[in-house]
Amino acid sequence: MKPAPFSYVRAASVEHALEVLAEHGDEALVLAGGQSLVPMLNLRLVQPAVVLDINALRGLAAIQPHTAGGLQIGALVRHREIAVHPMVAARAPLLRAAAPWIAHPAVRHRGTLGGSLALGDPAAEWPACAVALDATIRLASRAGGERCVAAESFFQGLYQSERRGDELLVGCDLAQPSHDSVFSFRELARRHGDYAAVGLAVSACGRPGAWRTLRLVFFGVGDTPVRAIACGAALAAGAGLAEARAQLEAELEPRADLWFSAQAKRHLAVHLLREAWRDLGHPTAGE
Numbered sequence: 449m450k451p452a453p454f455s456y457v458r459a460a461s462v463e464h465a466l467e468v469l470a471e472h473g474d475e476a477l478v479l480a481g482g483q484s485l486v487p488m489l490n491l492r493l494v495q496p497a498v499v500l501d502i503n504a505l506r507g508l509a510a511i512q513p514h515t516a517g518g519l520q521i522g523a524l525v526r527h528r529e530i531a532v533h534p535m536v537a538a539r540a541p542l543l544r545a546a547a548p549w550i551a552h553p554a555v556r557h558r559g560t561l562g563g564s565l566a567l568g569d570p571a572a573e574w575p576a577c578a579v580a581l582d583a584t585i586r587l588a589s590r591a592g593g594e595r596c597v598a599a600e601s602f603f604q605g606l607y608q609s610e611r612r613g614d615e616l617l618v619g620c621d622l623a624q625p626s627h628d629s630v631f632s633f634r635e636l637a638r639r640h641g642d643y644a645a646v647g648l649a650v651s652a653c654g655r656p657g658a659w660r661t662l663r664l665v666f667f668g669v670g671d672t673p674v675r676a677i678a679c680g681a682a683l684a685a686g687a688g689l690a691e692a693r694a695q696l697e698a699e700l701e702p703r704a705d706l707w708f709s710a711q712a713k714r715h716l717a718v719h720l721l722r723e724a725w726r727d728l729g730h731p732t733a734g735e
């Protein structure tokens with residue numbers, strides 16, 4: 449199938465892009481890597497009046513240090529760049545660990561961080577990592593300037609987010625990890641490169657049995673990334689794996705998909721919790 453007719457606009461600047469979005473709102477769709485948008489256009493799942501190509505906006509394609517040692521990643525940064533950038537390895541090792549799990553090299557060379565966050569696929573890696581890292585998502589509009597939204601409140605439902613139709617997602621900010629930060633990224637997929645059946649992104653500060661913060665975020669289990677709050681709180685309070693597992697089973701309500709029942713997803717989630725438990729340095733005797 450071919451896309452329905454649309455007007456193509458290549459943004460010459462962020463201001464130009466915001467003008468177009470202000471004029472057309474939901475009738476305009478941003479083209480970043482095109483790895484999700486182009487198939488959606490071809491299948492006529494979306495039929496925008498305007499496709500706004502932002503690929504010339506080089507200012508959105510940078511990874512740079514942020515205040516207080518954190519990291520600022522522009523919306524147009526490709527998955528592949530995140531996988532290999534030394535500053536990401538040093539300041540956001542969770543992203544480094546997650547990147548190879550996204551699709552295949554061809555998709556990773558085109559797909560962007562901003563596209564993945566804006567799309568908000570519930571089985572995608574970046575949205576879960578953004579929530580686990582307590583990232584801030586930056587949105588810009590002609591009417592409102594720039595505003596920041598915590599990743600945890602950005603994802604509102606299945607492919608639904610806080611982003612308004614007149615807003616461009618311009619970047620994502622991450623805080624500097626502390627000296628005792630630990631991360632774990634685990635994923636199970638039918639084949640490597642497929643979207644996750646179930647995945648788990650974890651960010652923690654402290655040490656086993658005495659975590660100051662611990663954010664466990666599952667993906668592939670609901671309409672958005674799902675934070676296992678009770679399970680994380682139990683681990684932070686020094687609970688063993690059995691208790692953490694019981695908390696997880698009580699709070700997680702996985703949604704079946706084409707291949708996995710809810711029960712199978714719950715089973716896989718528990719398996720990933722056990723693996724993350726080890727990654728975080730808990731003694732295996734406590735399993």
Ligand SMILES: Cc1cc2nc3c(=O)[nH]c(=O)nc-3n(C[C@H](O)[C@H](O)[C@H](O)COP(=O)(O)OP(=O)(O)OC[C@H]3O[C@@H](n4cnc5c(N)ncnc54)[C@H](O)[C@@H]3O)c2cc1C
Pocket residue numbers: 477478479480481482483484485486523549550551552555558559560561562563564566567569571572573574615616617618641642643644
């Ligand atoms: C075969 C295949 C396998 C894949 N497997 C995975 C996988 O395992 N995990 C995974 O996470 N992804 C996977 N993807 C999706 C891929 O990661 C996409 O790159 C990503 O979802 C969207 O990024 P994009 O830059 O291509 O965005 P696009 O396709 O250009 O856009 C996606 C959506 O976001 C909007 N958008 C894009 N950028 C912005 C912006 N800056 N501001 C506002 N709106 C914006 C677009 O209008 C569109 O609605 C796969 C894709 C393919 C084709």
